[in-house]
Amino acid sequence: MSKVVLENLTKVYSNGFKAVHGINLEIEDGEFLVVIGPSGCAKSTTLRMLAGLESISGGTINIGGRTVNNLPPKDRGIAMVFQNYALYPHMSVRENLGFGLKLAKVSKEDIEKQVNEAAELLELTPLLDRLPRQLSGGQAQRVAVGRAIVKRPQVFLFDEPLSNLDAKLRASMRVRISDLHNTLKKTNRSATSVYVTHDQTEAMTMGDRICVMKDGHIMQVDTPANLYKYPQNLFVAGFIGAPEMNMVDADLSRNDQDDYHLSLNEQGLTLPAEKAQEVANKFTSDVVFGIRPEFIKLADENSPQGEVVKGIVVRMENMGAEFYVHFSVDGEKKEMCARIPSDIVEAQLWNSKGKAQLFHFEMSNAHIFDKQTEENISL
Amino acid sequence: MTKLFIDKSTTGVIDNDRFLRVQMRKQKIGAGIRYFVLLFCGLVMLYPLFWMFSASFKPNHEIFSSLSLWPNEFSLDGFINGWNTGTEYTFGRFFINTLYYVVPKVILTVISSVIVAYGFARFDIPFKKFWFVTLVATILLPTSVLLIPQYLMFREMGMLDSYMPLYLPMAFATQGFFVFMLIQFLRGLPTDMEEAAMIDGCNSFQLLWYIVVPMLKPAIISVALFQFMWSVNDFLGPLIYISSVEKYPIALALKLSIDVTEGTQWNEILAMASIAIVPSIVVFLIAQNYFVEGITSGGVKG
Numbered sequence: 043m044s045k046v047v048l049e050n051l052t053k054v055y056s057n058g059f060k061a062v063h064g065i066n067l068e069i070e071d072g073e074f075l076v077v078i079g080p081s082g083c084a085k086s087t088t089l090r091m092l093a094g095l096e097s098i099s100g101g102t103i104n105i106g107g108r109t110v111n112n113l114p115p116k117d118r119g120i121a122m123v124f125q126n127y128a129l130y131p132h133m134s135v136r137e138n139l140g141f142g143l144k145l146a147k148v149s150k151e152d153i154e155k156q157v158n159e160a161a162e163l164l165e166l167t168p169l170l171d172r173l174p175r176q177l178s179g180g181q182a183q184r185v186a187v188g189r190a191i192v193k194r195p196q197v198f199l200f201d202e203p204l205s206n207l208d209a210k211l212r213a214s215m216r217v218r219i220s221d222l223h224n225t226l227k228k229t230n231r232s233a234t235s236v237y238v239t240h241d242q243t244e245a246m247t248m249g250d251r252i253c254v255m256k257d258g259h260i261m262q263v264d265t266p267a268n269l270y271k272y273p274q275n276l277f278v279a280g281f282i283g284a285p286e287m288n289m290v291d292a293d294l295s296r297n298d299q300d301d302y303h304l305s306l307n308e309q310g311l312t313l314p315a316e317k318a319q320e321v322a323n324k325f326t327s328d329v330v331f332g333i334r335p336e337f338i339k340l341a342d343e344n345s346p347q348g349e350v351v352k353g354i355v356v357r358m359e360n361m362g363a364e365f366y367v368h369f370s371v372d373g374e375k376k377e378m379c380a381r382i383p384s385d386i387v388e389a390q391l392w393n394s395k396g397k398a399q400l401f402h403f404e405m406s407n408a409h410i411f412d413k414q415t416e417e418n419i420s421l
Numbered sequence: 422m423t424k425l426f427i428d429k430s431t432t433g434v435i436d437n438d439r440f441l442r443v444q445m446r447k448q449k450i451g452a453g454i455r456y457f458v459l460l461f462c463g464l465v466m467l468y469p470l471f472w473m474f475s476a477s478f479k480p481n482h483e484i485f486s487s488l489s490l491w492p493n494e495f496s497l498d499g500f501i502n503g504w505n506t507g508t509e510y511t512f513g514r515f516f517i518n519t520l521y522y523v524v525p526k527v528i529l530t531v532i533s534s535v536i537v538a539y540g541f542a543r544f545d546i547p548f549k550k551f552w553f554v555t556l557v558a559t560i561l562l563p564t565s566v567l568l569i570p571q572y573l574m575f576r577e578m579g580m581l582d583s584y585m586p587l588y589l590p591m592a593f594a595t596q597g598f599f600v601f602m603l604i605q606f607l608r609g610l611p612t613d614m615e616e617a618a619m620i621d622g623c624n625s626f627q628l629l630w631y632i633v634v635p636m637l638k639p640a641i642i643s644v645a646l647f648q649f650m651w652s653v654n655d656f657l658g659p660l661i662y663i664s665s666v667e668k669y670p671i672a673l674a675l676k677l678s679i680d681v682t683e684g685t686q687w688n689e690i691l692a693m694a695s696i697a698i699v700p701s702i703v704v705f706l707i708a709q710n711y712f713v714e715g716i717t718s719g720g721v722k723g
Contacts, residue, residue, distance in 0.1 A: 115619045124617060126611060128617040130617075131635075
């Protein structure tokens with residue numbers, strides 16, 4: 043089967059720069075794993091090492107039960123889709139698709155058959171005799187994907203394949219690639235995929251699991267939902283989600299009754315019991331308090347006591363169905379943001395810019411991070 | 422021309438039409454000056470060529486006595502006598518002789534230079550920087566420095582009075598300029614396609630043949646073109662190595678008519694010189710289309 047296992051994978055460049063710091067990762071057979079991270083986090087380097095385009099400084103790569111460290115790219119059972127499509131400019135679409143098979147000395151009839159099959163799958167049939175320069179960006183990218191499919195690889199590697207396309211096309215290609223992955227899976231073909239991107243939407247919508255990287259380290263690997271709900275550290279919490287999670291420095295203290303209190307300057311928040319339990323083991327007073335904008339509401343008479351904070355509304359951004367309400371908490375430099383439905387804003391917050399307002403922080407969905415280690419201590 | 426609409430309140434231009442008229446006139450005057458300068462420079466540069474061509478239709482006594490480009494007495498004697506030459510061979514023979522060494526020279530140069538440039542541009546070779554500096558140094562080295570040692574070497578190998586010394590060195594990418602030119606071109610090409618081909622299963626030579634050479638085509642054509650023109654015009658090389666008249670290329674044959682006749686038949690020489698530049702011009706015109714063809718056209722977009 044086509045399981046991919048990276049063990050302690052390391053990359054050190056000849057100038058001594060350590061790009062990848064011993065990462066461990068298991069990609070299950072048929073899984074669609076998205077690798078995401080800011081520029082320069084070595085996600086592409088990792089993918090290129092997997093492809094065999096970049097030498098490995100340490101650790102092992104195992105594809106489908108074979109260690110492939112020293113195998114050339116063609117023997118690793120992989121196919122790759124590049125950001126710039128990397129179509130051969132002097133070959134027609136048909137030749138581009140069949141080039142790998144031609145090199146593998148597959149008979150002409152078989153090449154023809156497989157090329158036609160892939161072309162049909164990707165709706166490329168009318169384009170088969172065109173040259174790459176006669177294709178639009180979306181068509182070129184489909185050819186690039188087709189070229190990968192024709193090879194029937196064990197593992198598909200995608201290196202930011204959609205970042206050269208415009209927003210609309212990107213959205214439709216996203217769906218197409220996801221559908222394709224499912225089709226391959228249904229027809230019992232190998233469909234393990236590693237997809238590198240810096241686009242959150244792609245990661246969240248396409249990935250079975252997402253691997254978040256930073257500076258050559260893996261920060262967290264989990265399903266999109268878990269990554270969003272239970273970020274293990276500050277980086278993941280800040281990276282996933284738009285608008286970003288609110289994160290402010292706070293002091294954590296506990297009293298004799300084992301109640302945990304967060305103080306944002308003068309204002310206090312109380313942790314609910316289930317959060318308090320988790321925090322108890324890793325208690326520290328110097329913390330970062332994080333809460334997603336959708337878990338901040340306008341306070342009303344039902345809001346529990348330890349969950350209300352007074353803020354001054356700084357700015358309101360109309361997003362149509364909802365407003366992003368930016369407010370500053372007394373003494374804090376950093377603004378916080380709440381996502382509040384339009385009707386509530388219109389009823390209660392109209393013209394409240396510059397005025398004080400009480401906000402209800404849903405503490406059961408809050409996160410507490412250790413400021414030193416940046417770990418989430420409330421999970 | 423599409424009409425420009427300029428908001429008068431913001432531009433401060435009171436009369437839009439007048440503003441446009443002034444702009445148009447300025448552009449026309451500018452273009453007039455530009456074309457005049459270009460035409461003048463072009464004529465100055467082409468005049469010697471025109472003169473040579475017209476002089477080849479003049480009788481000998483008229484060539485140096487009038488400045489006019491149009492011959493007073495039109496005569497084809499220059500071409501007829503020049504073609505027959507003073508020797509037992511016609512000028513056609515010298516043409517063919519030229520091709521005998523120019524064609525292998527061009528082919529060998531292209532093959533060897535492409536392979537060496539590919540190595541430099543795409544592989545990690547031990548001491549690569551040193552080798553590259555050496556390569557550049559050979560470009561700076563005057564060719565005449567090598568003449569005597571090379572002559573001695575080819576004499577030892579018994580290759581004098583043959584075309585071998587003229588093209589054999591090219592099999593070893595000895596013209597650093599071409600290698601350098603190709604390396605620079607290759608460095609500018611994205612490596613994505615080569616990586617894709619590697620994944621598709623190409624080894625290094627397949628990569629070179631199927632992917633790199635097609636992408637290098639414009640550069641290869643430039644190399645071939647330069648080498649062709651320089652070789653056809655080369656005088657020193659054949660002068661040193663070719664001694665028998667039956668092997669003379671054009672460059673030497675032109676000189677031949679000056680040597681053997683007492684009163685030099687300038688019309689013959691100029692007529693043959695006019696013919697001698699024809700291959701270079703034809704080859705250039707054919708290859709020009711490829712020059713124009715975009716370099717990374719197709720493969721990359723965005």
